[in-house]
Amino acid sequence: MSDPQLVLAARVQAAIVDAFGVEFAHTDPVIRPSQFADLQANAALPLAKRLRERPRDVADEIVKRLDVEGVCSSVEVSGPGFINLTLADEWIARQATPLLADGARAGVPLTDRPEIIPVDYSAPNVAKEMHVGHLRTTVVGDAFCRAAEFRGHKVIRQNHIGDWGTPFGMLIEHLLDIGEEEAAAELQSDPNRFYQAARAKFDASDKGENDSDFAKRARKRVVLLQSGDEATLTIWRRMVDMSKVYFNRIYAELDVTLSDADLAGESRYNNMLGAVCDDLYEQGIAVVDDGALCVFLDGFTGREGKPVPLIIRKSDGGYGYATTDLAALRHRAQDLHADRVVYVIGAPQGLHLRMVFETVRKAGWLGRTEPFHAAIGNVLGTDGKILRTRSGAPIRLAQLLAEAVERAAKVIEDRGYDAETRAEIAQAVGIGAVKYADLSVARDSEYVFDFDRMIALTGNTGPYLQYASARIRSIFRLAGSSPEAVVSTPITITHPAERALVLHLLGFGAAIDAMVEDVAPHKLASYLYGVADALTGFYENCPVVKGPDGPVPEEVRTPRLAICALALNTLVTGLGLLGITVPERM
Ligand code: ARG
Numbered sequence: 001m002s003d004p005q006l007v008l009a010a011r012v013q014a015a016i017v018d019a020f021g022v023e024f025a026h027t028d029p030v031i032r033p034s035q036f037a038d039l040q041a042n043a044a045l046p047l048a049k050r051l052r053e054r055p056r057d058v059a060d061e062i063v064k065r066l067d068v069e070g071v072c073s074s075v076e077v078s079g080p081g082f083i084n085l086t087l088a089d090e091w092i093a094r095q096a097t098p099l100l101a102d103g104a105r106a107g108v109p110l111t112d113r114p115e116i117i118p119v120d121y122s123a124p125n126v127a128k129e130m131h132v133g134h135l136r137t138t139v140v141g142d143a144f145c146r147a148a149e150f151r152g153h154k155v156i157r158q159n160h161i162g163d164w165g166t167p168f169g170m171l172i173e174h175l176l177d178i179g180e181e182e183a184a185a186e187l188q189s190d191p192n193r194f195y196q197a198a199r200a201k202f203d204a205s206d207k208g209e210n211d212s213d214f215a216k217r218a219r220k221r222v223v224l225l226q227s228g229d230e231a232t233l234t235i236w237r238r239m240v241d242m243s244k245v246y247f248n249r250i251y252a253e254l255d256v257t258l259s260d261a262d263l264a265g266e267s268r269y270n271n272m273l274g275a276v277c278d279d280l281y282e283q284g285i286a287v288v289d290d291g292a293l294c295v296f297l298d299g300f301t302g303r304e305g306k307p308v309p310l311i312i313r314k315s316d317g318g319y320g321y322a323t324t325d326l327a328a329l330r331h332r333a334q335d336l337h338a339d340r341v342v343y344v345i346g347a348p349q350g351l352h353l354r355m356v357f358e359t360v361r362k363a364g365w366l367g368r369t370e371p372f373h374a375a376i377g378n379v380l381g382t383d384g385k386i387l388r389t390r391s392g393a394p395i396r397l398a399q400l401l402a403e404a405v406e407r408a409a410k411v412i413e414d415r416g417y418d419a420e421t422r423a424e425i426a427q428a429v430g431i432g433a434v435k436y437a438d439l440s441v442a443r444d445s446e447y448v449f450d451f452d453r454m455i456a457l458t459g460n461t462g463p464y465l466q467y468a469s470a471r472i473r474s475i476f477r478l479a480g481s482s483p484e485a486v487v488s489t490p491i492t493i494t495h496p497a498e499r500a501l502v503l504h505l506l507g508f509g510a511a512i513d514a515m516v517e518d519v520a521p522h523k524l525a526s527y528l529y530g531v532a533d534a535l536t537g538f539y540e541n542c543p544v545v546k547g548p549d550g551p552v553p554e555e556v557r558t559p560r561l562a563i564c565a566l567a568l569n570t571l572v573t574g575l576g577l578l579g580i581t582v583p584e585r586m
Contacts, residue, residue: 002095002107003510004039005031007071008085012041015065037084044081055081089493096491096502100566104573108509110152115339118156118332119145122258125162126243127171129192130250130397132379132387133346139438140376141344142256143521147512147577156336157262163240164267169222172235173214174198187242253401255431255579269327273319276327277312285362291315295359310355325356333369340370342519347375347444374519377446387449405430407455412586425583429463432580436462439578440525460529462580465571468532470586472568479545483565492559497541501534502563508570521578528574535567
C-alpha cells in the first residue's frame, strides 16, 4: 500500500479504536488534502459529537495514540480539531522506489474484488452517420473499459448498434434499387447520403408525389424482415456488414478497442421480446392501454401529472427501442451475471433508461445487478449550440477527425523528421487532442468543440501531456541513458519540487480508482495534468542533466532520472488508459 491517503486512514483508524474502543472501528477518519500539511484527518469533529467531548480533546487523544513513526515527519492539531499530517520525505521516497521497478503498472494492484461489467457504449446506427454524440460515448466508454480492465475487472463490451426497426424496410428497398455495389460504396463512406435518399424517396412516394410504389414496397419489406424471410434477411445482413466497415474505419481512426466481437446490436434480442412482454403482462406490471402494451411506473409523470408510459408493444404488435433495452438488461443481469451494467449514453436518454431500469427491477430480473447510466453531455460548437456544420448539417465524424490530424501536423515543430514519422506524430497528436478534450471534461457536462484550444501545446490539453512525456524521453537521450537503465535506482528527495512531484505520483492508483468508481475519466485526466504541472516545477528547480553551474553530478543525476522514469511510466500508462497514444518524440 503506497497511497498516502489509505496508509494514513488505516493508522488514524487504529488510533481511534485504541483511544475509544472497538465500537469505533468503522469510523471514517475523514482524510483530506490540506492547505497546511500534506493531508489532514478531520475525524475528531464528528467523533466529538458522538462522544460529547470537545473536538480538540478528541483530536489530542487520537494524536497521542497515533503511530506514524517513519511515515510522518510532523503531526499537529490545529483549529477546532483538525489533525495536520506531514509525510516524511524518506517515506515518500521509499514508497516510490518499488513503483518504478513495477514498470508500466506503476504499482497499481489488481483489485481483490473483481466485478463483471458489461459496458454499453458507442452504439451507432446502421446506415447512418456517426455524429459527435457517438464520438463522446465511444471515447468515454472505451476509456472506462481500459481502466476497469487495468484494475482487473471483467469488462464485457456491448456495442448496442441500431440494426433493426421499421426504417429497414425502406433501406433494403433502396439498396435493391441502386444495387449492392453502389450501396456498399455509400454506406462505407457517406451513410447519411444513403439514408437520406431512401427517406426522401419514401416520403415522396408515401405522399403520392410520384407514382412509384416505393413506400408500399418498403412496408411489405418490413413485414418480410420481421417474419424472418430468408432472402430479406440475407440482404439485411449484407447491409449491416457494409455499415460495419464504416464503423470499424472510424474505430481504427479513433484507436478504440471495439471489434466485431463486441457487437450486440438491437437485433440480438429479437427472439426475447415476446417473452419479455408476456412475463411483464403476467406479472401485472404491463397493461394494455389503447391497444398498446405499456408499463406505468410510480413517480414517472409528465405534464399535469399524467403518467408517462413505457410502451413495450405497439398496437400493431411491433416492438420498439424500450422493449429491446428491457431484454438487453435482463440478458446482462441473468446470462452475463453482471455486477454492474454501465450505460454510456447521452443524458437526454436518462428518462428512458430510468424507466427501463425500474421496470427490470420491478420484474425481479435484476438480482444483485446494478445498472448505471453514465450520462453524456452535449458537444457544442463555438457558437454555443449543438455542434453542426456551417450549413446546419450534422458534422461528419470522419471529416472532423481528418481535420484534427491535419491541424496537428501544423502544430508539431519541424525537427527534421521524415514524412512517415511526422504523419505518425500528427495522427497521435490530432486524435489525442480530440479524445483528451472530451475526456478532461466531466462526462455529463457540455463542452465546446474548439480545435484551436484542444490542439494547443499549452494548457490542459492532450498535446501538452504528450509533450510532457516526449520531453522526459528527450532528457534521457540527452543524458545518454534510458528509463530501463534506472528502474532499480532508489528514489531520493532533496528539494521541495522533487517532493511535490513524487508525492503526486503516489496518487496514481487512487486516481484510476476514482475514474472506475464513477465512470469519470476526467478524474484521471486532471490527475495526469497535475503530473505535468509538478514536472514543470521540478525542471525549474532541479536540473537533471545540465544546471546553471554545468553538468549535474552523477549522484544527483541518476536519482533524478529515476523520478523522471516514474513520471514517464505514469503519464504513458495513464494516457494509455484514456486511449491516448504517446509519440516517442514531438
Ligand atoms: N443507437 C442509439 C443512438 O444512436 C444509442 C443506443 C444506446 N444504447 C442502448 N442500450 N439504448 O442514439
